[in-house]
Amino acid sequence: MNARLDLDADHTVRLDLDVDRTARLGLAKRTVMPSVLRRRPGRQSDIPLREALRVRSGGAVARRGGPVDSTVRLGLDVDRTARLGLAKWAVRPLAPPRPPGPQSALHQTLSAYGHGPEVVRRTRQADNSRRSRLNPSMPILGILLILTATLRLINLTGSPARLDDEGTYMAQAYAMVKWGELAHYTYWYDHPPAGWLQLALWTAISGPDFGGNAIAAGRYLMVIVAVITAALLWALARRIEMSRWAAAAAVAVFALSPVAISLGRTVYLDNLATAWVLGALVLLCSPRYRLSAMFGAATCFGIAVLTKETMLLLLPMFAWLVWTRTAPVTRRYALAVFVAVFGVVVGTYVLMAVLRGELVPGPGHVSLWDGIRFQLWERTADGTLDDPYSLKRHTVDEWLQLDPALPFLAVPIALAALFVKRLRPFAVGLVILIATILRPGHLPVPFILSTLPLTALLAAGTGEVTVRYLFRTVEQRSVALRRLRIPVLAAGVLMVSIAVSLWLPTYHGLMESDIDASMRQAFKWIEQNVPKTDRLIVDDAFWADLVRDGRDRRNVVWAYKVDTDEQVQGWAPHGWTDYEWVVSTPSLRSNMPPTGILADAVAHSQPAATFLSGGKRVDVLRVDNGAPTSKPPSPAAPAFGGQLAARLAAATDPDVLAVLQSPTVDQRVITTLAVIAATEPVRLEDISTIKGEEDTATPRREITLSGPRDRLQGVAAFFERQVGAFAVQSVDLTAKGLRVRFPLRTKDIGLGTTPAPLQGGPAALRVADLRRSRSAEQLNFLRIDGTAAGSLETSADADPSGYRSMPAGTYVMVTNRAGGGDPVIRQVITLHPGMSYTLALFSAAESSQVVTQLAPDVPPTGSGPDSAVRLLHAASATGSVYLALVAPGMVEPMVLANQVGYGLITGYATLPPGQYEAVVSANGREWRQPVEFLAGEPTSLLLTDGPDGPVVRTLRDVPVAPAALDPSTLTMPASAGAVDKAKAPAVERSDGRRIALVLCVAAIVGAAVLMARARPREPR
């Protein structure tokens, strides 16, 4: 005898038995499917087969007495529970009998129930068959889940651009992990913290660098959550008696909808909450009616509400389901359990507020009540949908921009589902959510996320019901119904086609566009160019990454908190002037208050770098707060570039020459190129702009030089040696040449204004080496066009050199070792025609550094009958001094300096010529020295350290027959080793493509294996 058990679409079980007549008649007396019922214990499980079994047509039983038919066809009308069990046995030919052996437990059980050996054998065969077969749902579900993951992983970090909200949640998660705090600023009960607690757990598991940045790390979790949501959606669909293909359709809609992809991979709490809601629904719809399921459902729903409080809107749906999905006898008990467990879970939030003493408002602290009041009543309404400029309309347009089909279809789908009994509670849930969208009030962008699984479920469910209705069994079909089948099918295909056609254009943006590029580039620019001690106002999307980059959390301030958080305002007591930078993103601009610290900071700032254009651009704004480095650096005046370009014209690309003659080149570039042009014949290849600085006032600060490698190495060593204003940010010697970049922050070094006119004769210059420890050095002077003007050697003592005659003009002053090595650019000086100057060299705080000061040796009032006198303070050991001049008959001494330190050159003071006494006071002691001033001659008092205290010497500031400079001694250093000073690691965009590829391969292989296993085998 052989048998075959099939489950029809209308849930009728068809049992084909190849038995003899006697056996047929005997079978009718047996009870139903003991093996199934044993696995499905319940109230209705002991219905005898003879009661549930009725013969429909064509079977041998119906034709008793007729010719013996080898097949019996029995229609079984069984209860739902049995049907579900039977479904697992459907469409499976029974396996051949196993060889005799020890009796299984099943065999023993069946025998104990009094079943014959034939039934036992068949049952055993079916049991074996089940073990060797795979649930046909698995391949379908597997493919759908991999599809869900793949679509979300592709271009994960490229689209959408990282958002302020995402950054906030990740920053709060960071604060939990890093500092054990509930938020990165004062937690004010805006949302319950369970959402970012889950994110914190994820970041603790995944590590801080997963995905390349904080938001990318969060997005990977969202992909996992989306897969879980899809699996739960499948389970829910199956548990509410939707067919396998209808469940697949529901999951497919969820997997493929562009709005679900885009918002689903965004770090929104709603994604997490929706997964918890679906988990609760799956447990609630459990066919086993176990109390543990009810317990679990209440817990899941409670966590969902604690993750995102808007899930509370689904409470009516849950109440209905709890009422309808429980047995009448246990209904009250189940409801009580659900309410109690849900209350306990949600109550932890209130308990937390109580324990923190923040339940109700009070002085000096936030409160849960304030948070609730803000969310429910005080939050600014977003306007109405019919107002095209309202925020609510903008939000809905944002959804429709991603998916113009599903949000529109949600309304008819929800209404249609209300007419299907088993879908009705879910339809009510969706209707509530839609009503919330339509009502006046605040509408957050991620609100749609909770509607998507319900919409997908109801779309598939109502579609299935419609198809079932149209394709009912033959005897139930009417002619009118048959005529309707094709039009309705065509209409369905048309709708699906429209929806998919509307989705297709969005996929390109989701899978290909790098919308986040501007954010990523801006972050990289900040990382490379903004000093870590500077204080920035940022979009929260950057917060966690900037803090992780080593910045003090008080120096990275979320824009929203600048005007709203008293703690933050305490960090910046001087308002907007306490900030150096604002990173202006679309989100920051759209939420910027019209007045306040943030508005002021933006109003007083200029872009230092801009990424992208239009509304999506990201500006890094430098706040002009009065600090010397807060103003944008001035480019070199084109005339200086013109001088250098004329010198380089023979060997330089004309386009590069044109750039040199534009006011877009950094002054340091011109200065260093002048030195290189004077010493080393390398070619200037390019003066390039740095990404983001093209359309801003930031001058070009990167050059590329080419030439023989050994020369380039020497030039590289020269650049690396530069200090102070001429220090470089990076020197990169590659096969393409030597690329040098100067740091962003700089000051005017003397090339910002147009060169002085040349008429008026030569100038005179002397050098006073007033450093603490003097090593013999040479000073070389170069014109901006790269011609060497000459040199001077510093003297061994503090006495200045004699005046030297030089043509008026602008010079680069370079110090180098005697003999010409190790040149270091010290200053750019401009000598005006007919003027004389003293160039003083002082030691900086660090003894190895030199500070130069160029002081004109002419009093501002010009030479007159009086004498003019000033002080050069070079007595480093003496410290702060008081210096006054006293003459007989003077009522009050003339104070030339009061508490001034080493390294100061005062301005000239006029006084009558004659004999004076210089009184120097320092460290509680006083020294007196006679000095004499001549009429019409400016004089400097040089204060130096002597063996018994400070010594005052007089210097006549009048050049007498100045000599010319010595010949230039400047040379470039010898070749240095390979230079790669600041090669920042390339920041690759982690877009999940690799993971997607691996998943795709895994999907194909997995699907193939699963399909192979699921394919019915021929009975042996």
Place this chain on the structure above:
Amino acid sequence: MKRQLGTASAIALVLVLMVGAGWWIAKAIDPRHDATDIAGMREETARITGRGFLDKYAEPDGRVVRRDEGGDVVSEGQAYGMLIAVAVGDETRFRSIWKWTRTHLRRADGLLAWRWADDTVTDVNSAADADLDAARSLVLAGRRFNAPDLAKDGRRLGVAILQTETVAVGTGVANASDVDPPGAWVAGSGRILVGGNWATTPPYVVNPGYFSPRAERELFEASADRRWTDITRTQRVLGWQLVGKGMLPPDWATVSEAGHVVPSRPVSGGAPIRFGLDAARLPVRFAESCDREDRALAGAMRPILTAPGQVPAYRNLNGSAASDWQHPVALVAAAATEQGAGNPDGAAQRLDAAAQVEQRSPSYYGAAWVALGRIMLTTSLLGDCQLAG
């Protein structure tokens, strides 16, 4: 069996039709606009504006008449008409304008006499901007209308411009020791487009509003003559000398042999040195350039030209207002600086404002530059940079 097959085929056909219909309906009802849609809309607006100019100012015989300036015909207007006609793809109108121009204005040296009135040429001198724009439009028309004759005419006109309306300047050409301040010159060897055939002796008279990097690039592509790129580069250097930091270029200037440029009064005399309706074309022409360096020059004028308040027709070189009335071309110049600074949306808004001013006070020059501004700044109707490059 046959019947079943037929039914199945019919059902399949219906389903395929439904899928196709769904795709078509989706395309029709899709409310979203992407960058391509917006570019298409801007292009359509430019076409409409261009056709409006031609309908209003171009006669059927090919004259572009300055109706609000005495009804005369100038080579500049003919060149504008040709540029707009080729941009909107109106070959008939293009040919008629060029035919009239060739017949009535072409000089023996191939350049165009600048003014015609009362059935005769009233000034036989050339205006370099008109010659350059006409040559550009001819080369473009030759490519767009597949008309080698027009391309050939364009190349010929280009050769005539190079021979008669350009001069070499720079430190490689002349001694620069007398340039003060030193460095305010053109380093090496450069070349500039002078005002016309009448301005070829030093100091050379130039109109910065004639500088057109895009036209020069087009002619370089057509002729492979490197002098065109030299001209563009040199003019950029001169432009920076004039604009410097916080200044505006003048309507007219003189250039020394070493390449030192100084603002000057108009050649016709009378008017003061100022940023007027002539100089307003400089930012537009530089903003449409394919070269970022040129666009940066246009963008450098943005802080002045887009400063809050009404946009005056004339400005002093420091940016202060020199008139209390508005002209569309000044607004088009402001739009160009937005474009040059990388803000195309801002440019589009200012072009709309220019169009409104033009509607209130229509004029030949305003209408021409509203149309040309839209065409040059917001569309690729005069070719895109990929093709040109």
